[in-house]
Amino acid sequence: MVALIFFWIGASAQIRYSISEELKEGTVVGNIAKDLGIDLSTLKERGFRIVSGSTEPLFQLNQNDGILYVTRKIDREEVCDRITVCLINLKTVLENPLEIHYVAVEVLDVNDHSPSFPEKEKRLEMFESALPGARFQLQAARDPDSGPYSVQQYKLSNNDHFRLEVKDRGEDRKMPILILQKQLDRESAKNHRLLLTAIDGGKPARSGTIEIIVEVLDVNDNSPVFTKDVYSVMLGENSPVGATVIQVKATDLDEDANGEIIYSFGNGVDDKILRLFGLDPNTGELTVKGLIDYEVNNIYDIDIQASDKGPVPLATDKSVIVKIIDVNDNAPEIEVTSFSKAIPEDSRPGTTVALISVNDLDSGLNGKVLCSVMEDLPFKLLSSLQDNMYSVVTKSPLDREKVSQYDLTIVAKDAGQPPLSSVKTISVVVSDVNDNSPEFSLSPYTFYVTENNHPGASVFSVSASDRDIDENAFISYHILRDSGEENKWASFLNLNSENGNIVALKSFDFETLKTFKFQVVATDSGTPSLSSNVTINVFILDQNDNAPVILYPVSANGSAEGVEEIPRHMNAGHLVTKVRAYDADIGYNGWLLFSLQEVTDHSLFALDRYTGQIRTLRSFTETDEAEHKLVILVKDNGNVSLSATATVIINVVEPKEAFAASDGKSAVKDEEENSVTFYLIITLGSVSALFIISIIVLIVMQCSNPPDDSSKYLQDVNYDGTLCHSIQYRSGDKRYMLVGPRMSIGSTIFPGSNGNTLVAPDHRRSASGEVRS
Numbered sequence: 001m002v003a004l005i006f007f008w009i010g011a012s013a014q015i016r017y018s019i020s021e022e023l024k025e026g027t028v029v030g031n032i033a034k035d036l037g038i039d040l041s042t043l044k045e046r047g048f049r050i051v052s053g054s055t056e057p058l059f060q061l062n063q064n065d066g067i068l069y070v071t072r073k074i075d076r077e078e079v080c081d082r083i084t085v086c087l088i089n090l091k092t093v094l095e096n097p098l099e100i101h102y103v104a105v106e107v108l109d110v111n112d113h114s115p116s117f118p119e120k121e122k123r124l125e126m127f128e129s130a131l132p133g134a135r136f137q138l139q140a141a142r143d144p145d146s147g148p149y150s151v152q153q154y155k156l157s158n159n160d161h162f163r164l165e166v167k168d169r170g171e172d173r174k175m176p177i178l179i180l181q182k183q184l185d186r187e188s189a190k191n192h193r194l195l196l197t198a199i200d201g202g203k204p205a206r207s208g209t210i211e212i213i214v215e216v217l218d219v220n221d222n223s224p225v226f227t228k229d230v231y232s233v234m235l236g237e238n239s240p241v242g243a244t245v246i247q248v249k250a251t252d253l254d255e256d257a258n259g260e261i262i263y264s265f266g267n268g269v270d271d272k273i274l275r276l277f278g279l280d281p282n283t284g285e286l287t288v289k290g291l292i293d294y295e296v297n298n299i300y301d302i303d304i305q306a307s308d309k310g311p312v313p314l315a316t317d318k319s320v321i322v323k324i325i326d327v328n329d330n331a332p333e334i335e336v337t338s339f340s341k342a343i344p345e346d347s348r349p350g351t352t353v354a355l356i357s358v359n360d361l362d363s364g365l366n367g368k369v370l371c372s373v374m375e376d377l378p379f380k381l382l383s384s385l386q387d388n389m390y391s392v393v394t395k396s397p398l399d400r401e402k403v404s405q406y407d408l409t410i411v412a413k414d415a416g417q418p419p420l421s422s423v424k425t426i427s428v429v430v431s432d433v434n435d436n437s438p439e440f441s442l443s444p445y446t447f448y449v450t451e452n453n454h455p456g457a458s459v460f461s462v463s464a465s466d467r468d469i470d471e472n473a474f475i476s477y478h479i480l481r482d483s484g485e486e487n488k489w490a491s492f493l494n495l496n497s498e499n500g501n502i503v504a505l506k507s508f509d510f511e512t513l514k515t516f517k518f519q520v521v522a523t524d525s526g527t528p529s530l531s532s533n534v535t536i537n538v539f540i541l542d543q544n545d546n547a548p549v550i551l552y553p554v555s556a557n558g559s560a561e562g563v564e565e566i567p568r569h570m571n572a573g574h575l576v577t578k579v580r581a582y583d584a585d586i587g588y589n590g591w592l593l594f595s596l597q598e599v600t601d602h603s604l605f606a607l608d609r610y611t612g613q614i615r616t617l618r619s620f621t622e623t624d625e626a627e628h629k630l631v632i633l634v635k636d637n638g639n640v641s642l643s644a645t646a647t648v649i650i651n652v653v654e655p656k657e658a659f660a661a662s663d664g665k666s667a668v669k670d671e672e673e674n675s676v677t678f679y680l681i682i683t684l685g686s687v688s689a690l691f692i693i694s695i696i697v698l699i700v701m702q703c704s705n706p707p708d709d710s711s712k713y714l715q716d717v718n719y720d721g722t723l724c725h726s727i728q729y730r731s732g733d734k735r736y737m738l739v740g741p742r743m744s745i746g747s748t749i750f751p752g753s754n755g756n757t758l759v760a761p762d763h764r765r766s767a768s769g770e771v772r773s
Contacts, residue, residue: 014102017068021076021107026069029059029105032092033066036101040066046094059090059105068103076107077144084146111149111202115141117210124178124214127311128186135165136178141198141208148201157195162214164196178212186216220258220310224250231304231320237294238329245277245322248284250306257309266303266317273302277322286320294326295361328366328416333359334424342431345400353379353428354392358412366416374409379428381410392426400430401467434472434526438464444517444535451510451543462500462534464522472526480519480533489538490518510542511584514694517701537701544589544638550646551680552580560646567655568620576605579612579646581634582683588637597645598631605630605650614648626652 017030033040033048044063058079060071068090080086090103118139126134143150154176156164161182167175176196184192194212199205226248233246252259263284265274277300278289286302300322307315338355360367371381371390378396383389392408406428413421440462447460466473476497479490494503500520516538523531553562564577583590594612599605604624606617614630628650635643 014104016104016106018106018108019070019074020110021074022110022112023070023074025072029068029070031065031067032061032101032103038066038094040064043094046096046099048092048094051091051093058088061092068105074107076109077113079107081144109146109149111145111200111206113144113149114206115143115151115198115200115208117141117196117198117208119210121211121213124212125217125311126180126184126214127217127219128184129219130180130184132180132183134180136180138176138178138196138212139210140173140175141210143198143200143206145200145202150200151198152201153199155197155199159192159194161192162194184214184216186218189216191215217311218254218256218258220254220308220312220314222253222258222308223314224252224261224306224308224316226250226306226316226318228318231318232323233320234323234325235288235292236325237292237327239288239292241288241290243288245286245288246320247286248304248306248318248320250284250316250318252308252314254308254310260309261306262309264305264307266305269303273300276300277302279304286322292324293329294324294363295330298324298326300324326363326366328362328414328418328420330361330366331420331422332369332412332414333361334371334410334412334422335359336424336426339426341427342429343394343398344433345398345430346433346435347394347398349394349396351394352391353394353408354426356390356392356410356424358388358390360414362414362416366414368415369412370415371410371412374411374423377406377408379406379408398430400432400469401436403430405429432469432472434468434524434528434530436467436472437530437532438466438475438522438524439532440464440522440534442534444537446537446539448539448541449504449508450541451508452545453504453507455506456503458501459504460502460538462502462520462522462536464500464532464534466524468524468526472524474525475522476525477520477522480521489513489516493518495520508540510540510586511546513540514690515539515697542586542589544585544636544640544642546584546589547642548581548583548592548634548636548644550579550581550634550644552578553646553648560644561649562646563649563651565651565653566616568624568652569655570616570620572616572618574616576614576616576650577648578614579607579632579634579648581612581644581646583636583642584687585636585638591637592634593637595633595635596630597633598629600625600628600630604628607632614650620652624652628652 015030015032015035019027019029032038033043038048043066048061048063048066050057050059050061057071058074059068061068076086079088086107086109088105088107090105092101092103093099094101122139124136126136141151141154151174154164154166154174156162156176156178161180161184163179163181165177165179167177169175176198178194192214194214195209196212197207197209199207227250228248231246231248235245248263250261250263252261262281263279264281265279276288276290276292278287279285280287284304284306286304302320302322303317304320305315305317307313335357336354337357340353343351343353356371358369358371360369369388371383373379373381373392378394378398379392380395381390382393384391392410408426408428410424410426411421412424413419441464445460445462449459453459462477464475464477466475477495477500478497479493479495481490492504492506494505495501496503500522502520517535518538519533519535521531521533523529550560553560555561562577566574566576579594581592581594583592592612593609594607595609596602596605596607601624604617604620605628606615607613607630608615612632612634614632630648630650632646632648633643634646635641
């Protein structure tokens with residue numbers, strides 16, 4: 001610490017300069033670096049600078065040569081007002097190592113200001129009865145300069161009646177005092193003009209003057225007298241500002257100032273009158289200064305004082321009575337004294353909604369008020385026994401669902417000329433009563449659900465709305481469950497009572513169930529609650545969930561394998577056999593296509609893509625093999641197609657062997673075909689019966705629908721060569737089409753069929769073994 005203190009003392013120094021004020025910008029004050037013995041070459045490197053505050057600096061330091069110069073003119077009176085020694089302290093800093101040097105610049109005063117008086121002219125009033133020796137203090141002159149350059153003496157111009165005395169109060173303050181040395185005579189001179197000069201101590205000296213006018217006053221011995229004993233006037237309210245109310249007049253027997261009269265309000269006049277009325281002190285004219293309101297005050301008693309201008313003024317008071325005349329300047333005021341913000345919509349006509357009172361501050365006819373309702377609303381005004389009191393009552397039934405709020409405009413109009421009116425608007429809210437049942441967005445609902453849906457997943461939802469609000473509009477849903485046949489499928493559904501989402505508890509199978517319906521009830525939370533129900537028709541949409549089933553060929557062990565024999569001499573185009581298959585799905589999902597997956601010789605046999613017929617492409621030759629294996633792939637046209645395969649073994653035999661074999665097989669084959677035909681008929685009958693029932697139900701539902709929903713189902717039988725039959729139906733913005741498979745030329749499809757690929761042909765075997773449909 002001791003070492004640090006010695007280092008600090010050695011690293012700081014102080015130097016002092018003196019300059020005169022009002023030096024030009026850029027004037028050199030001194031070379032700080034030279035005076036402090038600092039190497040000039042290190043000034044910029046060590047950051048030689050002045051540490052200044054936030055104000056604009058008066059000095060600037062040159063880092064190249066260490067010279068301190070003035071940055072702007074310095075006014076000593078501005079920097080050091082009324083201070084004997086004006087010092088400006090600067091702090092300079094050098095870094096590496098740190099050095100702090102304090103520089104004090106003393107600003108020396110110059111005589112750059114002349115003495116001046118606050119006024120160019122001073123008037124003094126003296127009574128002619130004043131005795132010699134009377135003293136009158138005058139205003140001192142001020143000189144911004146200090147020391148010897150301040151005011152040093154005063155001089156008074158030559159005269160016979162006054163002399164000057166100067167009193168020194170220190171701190172450059174010298175007070176001039178005017179002393180009367182000879183009695184005044186007003187008759188010989190009404191006023192005296194004197195010239196007072198203030199002189200500073202500069203060389204050359206500067207001076208300033210003021211003219212003193214002494215007015216000799218007369219002795220006052222008469223009071224003013226008003227010309228009337230009583231002043232009274234009528235004034236209409238709302239008179240414009242500046243309008244003359246009345247003019248008073250008083251006289252004084254004295255002469256000159258003693259006989260000159262000025263008018264003023266008496267000492268007892270309150271501030272309210274001073275704000276409303278103005279008085280001309282010279283003419284005695286009383287004028288309107290503020291807003292004259294009859295309703296605030298209808299009469300004013302104003303005390304007016306008349307006084308002369310004597311040295312000891314004499315005064316006389318007189319009252320002026322101002323009576324205010326009422327005009328119709330106040331519009332009626334409507335006040336709601338009692339108000340029911342909400343009224344039930346089932347309120348009877350005549351129910352009181354609000355009580356209002358009307359008030360008009362005017363008097364007479366100007367204060368008589370009539371009230372009415374402006375709009376044609378289910379409300380009216382009834383007057384009460386008490387004046388200017390009215391009740392607002394209903395005049396017809398209300399319905400919140402039509403109008404939930406009324407803005408009732410009440411007009412109050414007085415009988416003045418011209419009449420004035422005011423308007424008051426009150427908002428009457430109609431509160432809800434549970435008088436509306438829930439309404440479903442559709443009736444009935446029709447939904448289409450794809451089969452194989454996930455149990456527990458939402459399949460569709462219903463929505464109902466209630467024109468009521470709050471609790472009366474809070475709707476809960478439930479499924480109507482009864483023992484009727486119509487709602488038996490509702491047990492497989494679960495309904496969210498809050499949002500109307502319906503969840504299927506089981507997976508639907510189109511092949512088992514194609515359509516069903518049930519009822520949903522929507523109930524509000526009002527007291528008592530209201531409810532409504534809706535019928536929901538559900539149609540199950542088919543998915544490709546059934547693989548094709550091979551009906552022929554079928555071996556004894558149930559596999560899709562068969563053996564066919566044909567004579568070797570058969571020509572091209574000969575029908576060898578026909579692969580028959582069935583798909584329980586409908587539309588594209590049940591439309592089957594046949595293709596050869598494996599064949600021994602591609603040049604011998606061909607498979608019809610749509611009918612499954614296997615025909616020869618050419619005649620057999622001696623070099624062709626006697627046994628051929630064909631693997632046929634049968635697949636549907638679903639988005640994810642399903643398939644099955646059948647294997648056909650074709651043996652090529654000589655004509656005699658074929659004839660013998662055909663006789664032996666015909667009996668067995670007829671028996672097998674009869675069995676297959678029986679099962680085929682049962683299957684076709686079941687599927688057709690289900691489809692016919694579905695069509696009948698759909699027709700009945702369509703007939704029971706409202707006329708505007710009649711376009712929801714569009715049936716069209718369409719034969720385009722590929723799709724033999726189609727049913728089109730529409731739900732909302734969605735359009736669906738059920739399509740049946742392409743049939744061979746000449747085949748037919750009945751409108752009551754299920755539109756799948758099951759074909760029950762009439763088999764006839766020719767002598768050559770050809771099978772035709």
